Amino acid sequence: MNPNLLSDEDLRNYQKRGYLHLESFVEAATLADLQRAAAEFVEVSRGLETSNKMLDLEPSHTSGNPRIRRLNSPVDNHETFRNFALEGPAAALACSILGGPVRYHHSKLNFKWSGGGEEIKWHQDIQFWPHTDFSPLTIGVYLADVDDVMGPMGVLPSSHQGPLYDQYLDSGEWGGAMNPRDVAELDMNEIVWLTGPAGSVTVHNCCMIHGSVPNNSPNPRPLLLQTYSAVQSYPIAHIGANGVTGPLSGTVIGGTSDQKITIEGRQIAGAPDWSRAGAPTIFGSQQETD
Template sequence: MTLAEAPPNTAGLISDAQRAEYEENGYLCLPDFVGQEWLDELNAVTAEFVEASRSETSSGVEFDLEPSHTAEAPRLRRLNYPVDRHPTYARFTFEGPPAQLAAALLGGPVRYHHSKLNFKWSGGGAEVKWHQDIQFWPHTDFTPLTIGVYLSDVDADMAPMGVVPRSHRGPLYDQYGADGSWAGAINDADVAGLDLDRVVYLSGPAGSVTVHNCCMIHGSLPNTSPRPRPLLLQTYSAIDSYPVAQVGLNSILDSHGGRICGGEASQMLTVHGRRMHGAPDFSDTGPPTIFGSQHQGDGYM
């Protein structure tokens, strides 16, 4: 059995009420969802990467560093592609609680999209402006969700993730700047029209999990506390949901992008409510001709 085929155990993970709450509000916050054994393992591996970052002087493929990062005082914004960096991250993502929770919420096997580890360093770790995820990596539907795991205790002073409940049912905002360049955030004029009095900040002890739908408006303030706020994030979709090629980040996924957790790919997909059985993935074999496909085995030349 391969890593991606490991069956997610969803029995008793969440209640029907929690599943309905996610569908209605677009988010969940589940305290103490990840056990201490996993946390110890993840934190030990994460500490190794923080140590390794000391030798880096600028952001690159592996690390996104704050401008004030130094060897003496590391300040990380992100570890990119963690599932490609260490087998512990991969095992957690494909066999552990996040994959199981995604399968429980989406009702069956799920398709992994990407992962990242955001650090939100202490003493002013970067703000994340209000935004929606789906514009970064459009899919054929809106089932994608992101599951975040707090690797340490997170209280209100540490800039926990904030969400606008039920905003996943509303408009999909333009996230380009006034000059036409990609800004990755909702513009100020649209933000002014949001009811930010409804924002819920998702704090909790180490091991707490956040879940938000791909259309959810969310963000976080700078972390002005003396403690960093590492948040390990994994994104999954329903098995019949596919990323739209050549748009946003969909062309630069990690080596596991598209892996199935809890089943096998069937090439079934749904677009505009119409279900179809797509052709196989020919990326490894090269495209056949329609003649070869239609006449294989009958001696046609």
């Protein structure tokens, strides 16, 4: 991994504002591979009438007029996306921002189809998948040129240092977005809309207020998103999406994990990660160390 991918100024900006906007960051050949992979799923979608675990389709989707909302977990569904996120430019960028090895969490490809592709209301991500710290960040790559009318992602600079909002509805159900009363308190003039040519990259911290408006243009707005945390940060189980983020979630990139974690000021040298190979019994572990 190239630790010098970003300037010191970029890194300072990320800390201060909670986001980065890197125009035309992904080089042409890699971008073309990602675009080809995305196009394969559009073809797959033609054979579907309704959403399945992999593809979330709009109700009006048909084989002749595909309308995809989201490809879930591209990293688990295509080698190109897997390489990009776990070994390629997105992995390198995550390591560069977080200053060392990182832990991959999850990925998705939001297509936001043409002619009305849906809005994503203002929200913060960390409530969806709390971690043991606030290092998690999401790297987005536009797979098409995106202008103002295509529903680009918008961020509220420095909001990652502000309140962490309750994203439940008044009814008590999970709403996945900020309450309109809280949104009304925001200064929307401060929102920065992250547009750019295909290959442009967005990075936002897990506490950043962000969202996007409907896509009223004649073209889809595919945004490939992958989330990472610092290696010493862990998803907290049994809350939100943690635990349903795919078999590659937890992959350590750019180094190793010493499994040390600090809770309430006390450091634990945690056991190895047994989530893939299965846990040994305490009897087995203790006998092996005799």
